[in-house]
Amino acid sequence: MQIEKRPRKPTLSEVAALAGVSEITASRALRASAAVTPETLQKVQDAARSLGYLRNRLAGALAGGPSNQVAVILPSLSNIVFPDVLKGLEDRLDDAGFHPVLGISNYDPAQEEHLIRNLLSWRPAGLVIAPSGMTEASRAVLRDAGLPVVEIMDIDTDPVDMAVGMSHRAAGLAMARHLVGRGYKTPAYVGHDITRDPRAVARLEGFRAGLHQAGLALADIVTLASPSSVALGRQGLAALLDRNTQHPDLVYFSNDDMAVGGVFHCMAAGIAVPADLAIAGFNGLELGQSLPVRLTTTASHRTRIGETAAGCILDRLQGRETARLTDVGFSLVEGGTS
Amino acid sequence: MQIEKRPRKPTLSEVAALAGVSEITASRALRASAAVTPETLQKVQDAARSLGYLRNRLAGALAGGPSNQVAVILPSLSNIVFPDVLKGLEDRLDDAGFHPVLGISNYDPAQEEHLIRNLLSWRPAGLVIAPSGMTEASRAVLRDAGLPVVEIMDIDTDPVDMAVGMSHRAAGLAMARHLVGRGYKTPAYVGHDITRDPRAVARLEGFRAGLHQAGLALADIVTLASPSSVALGRQGLAALLDRNTQHPDLVYFSNDDMAVGGVFHCMAAGIAVPADLAIAGFNGLELGQSLPVRLTTTASHRTRIGETAAGCILDRLQGRETARLTDVGFSLVEGGTS
């Protein structure tokens, strides 16, 4: 039998009435939150089904029940890095029956602050954020929110609550050491609009520090005022090589997208890689690893960052102990382009 | 002045008390939902600020206020297509102050059904779904939910409410016609695990129909039982060419990731593209368009699908008229690989 009219969504009390039990019993049965006789369970479930009952978690959460929403604030979805992180988050959250509520800050601290308030107004169970220059007000709101908060990507800063990520400075440093060890003498750098990307800046700093330790320095730098892309990397390398400066034997790119663009430029311009020019990136994207010659790069564990951050939220919610800082590390990928 | 203790989050009634107005007036002031004297507005805002008041939308929505959450169900985040769609959704939703609540179905109808109920239990303002074989029960729930529902990606099926996407069959057909027009005679196909991807199947069908119309047929087909990737495309083409069948002069790949893998295989194996072998993909990813030789492909307007779907939700919510079916179309990209 189906209900013919649908004047209003059926409520728990209607389910309870039909099942011949009290509201709270129906509630317990439907949530499996407390012991309920198999028979009553059955009755309630049948009643719910026959009425087409759909739980209202708004009311449940307001009445003190738990939320299964987790606010997630990312700076962008255009950079593949963040969908990867989101995937990790979603995977782990989903296992526990939680759902991300998404906000995109567009790398804007003011928008970020607005988002934080807005998402928090739904009283989520936790919040995960890839910070974009968080304002002091933002930090204060998060501090007072009384829920688990995980700042992701970077662990070089001091988090409000917890942080999960890697040291980008260390990654740049490690790459410099690796390449110095392979004998390159005149390294250059090609980057995208890194003013909005403090992590890329940190890598560059680490890279320079690594060179410096070996008595080397960057022979040249090109940075372009656009978001990173394959096309931009191509263009950036072309611009670099067009200059009448000391010719580099190696180019460190701000990330893999850019580096792959560099590789494509070399292909098109007949430059042998790595014989004439070595190339290195950052991220370890599938893209770079699928090139005819695998890209030398640093694999960032983006999905793992998401998974770990979700894990922190869940651990906290379940009263388990959590680390303030979690370093998921990185791995150097010795490809064929260096 | 800051509050020292924080025994409980401040409520609207505390704000109202401090501002010396009634609860409802404070509510109106904070929402700008009705006319309020500039003075009272100021008083209320000041009170809210000084208490560190954070609106509770759970209560608001339960009391009949609007929700600004939109449920979004996608089959995966691993395939770049869906983050692209999500980006479009987020962009448009964000403009209107709405937020996506995300669920991933993993291409599983049962999980999809579970997700629908779960997300709907938060009483979102609307729902956007890229269907994965929706069960009849799922459709029924959506039909009865009494909110705007947009099914995305495909418009070859009959939606519960609205649909936004393109005809994948038409895209395959158009590509076949284009390539036939360029004189190819022995086309082959390389695909990923298309049993889970009805849209890829529809493209293949369209492609075959197009060939048929020209008196041609597929010379060979390879499909591999894994999700699409560059590596898989490379492997697939290698497998195809290894066989002792009629040698193809053209390969249509299930999508761009796969096709780029094909291009890479050719590079590595010394096969001239398109002289020895032409290659075509689907999606129009930046990846393919950044290759030394631009990939021939069909650009799907993924982000626009997201934007348009969000627009449908918003239009409906604001009482504007909405189309049942919206075809965002596609465009043939005549690259250098064919």
Added chain:
DNA sequence: CTGAAAGCGCTAACAT
């Protein structure tokens, strides 16, 4: 423009 009353639909806290 502001207020008073009533209740959204559910669950925690105590009973029993």
Added chain:
DNA sequence: ATGTTAGCGCTTTCAG
């Protein structure tokens, strides 16, 4: 194992 009582914090009526 089940029921009773009280709200959760807000917004919708309807008044003034």
